[in-house]
Amino acid sequence: PASHIYWEEVVSYVREVSEADYPEITVKDGEVEVPLAGLGNIRAADSYRFDKKTGQVTEYKAYREAKRDKKLRGWIYSVHTGAWGGLFTRICYVLAALFGASLPLTGYYIFYQRKWGKKRKAKSGSKA
Structure with a gap:
């Protein structure tokens, strides 16, 4: 053109x-x-x-x-x-996203420990 x-x-x-x-x-x-x-x-x-x-x-x-x-x-x-803040804010955003993504995983872990973790400890303690 x-x-x-x-x-x-x-x-x-x-x-x-x-x-x-x-x-x-x-x-x-x-x-x-x-x-x-x-x-x-x-x-x-x-x-x-x-x-x-x-x-x-x-x-x-x-x-x-x-x-x-x-x-x-x-x-x-x-x-x-x-x-808007350059590299520093992008790093902060990534860390916040990783923290937010880890919350469901840690929640499932705590739920598993409360639901089934105590039964294992109780069973293993009665055998000894």
Whole structure:
């Protein structure tokens, strides 16, 4: 497609007009998305639209001007995936999940010991 020809020009334009040095720039067909750096909302991104035929940037949407529901959905997604705090929160999430997964197993073990464990001890104690 002809739009691929202008991708490099659009990316260089975005780097020129941007206030910050973006760590990565994603170019799609007719749209450039620039994720904002830092821990937190991983869906936070500025976006630029450009004309596919000429390569001219036609629209700019700053994340700070996004609607509140879009920002909230991004934060909910970040908390859900554990990405809002980096590696530390992901490790905490894994430990919490392992702890939660161990509860039914320990419950069955305690139930087994109460139900049948005492009978074995009583039988073995009377033989001695």
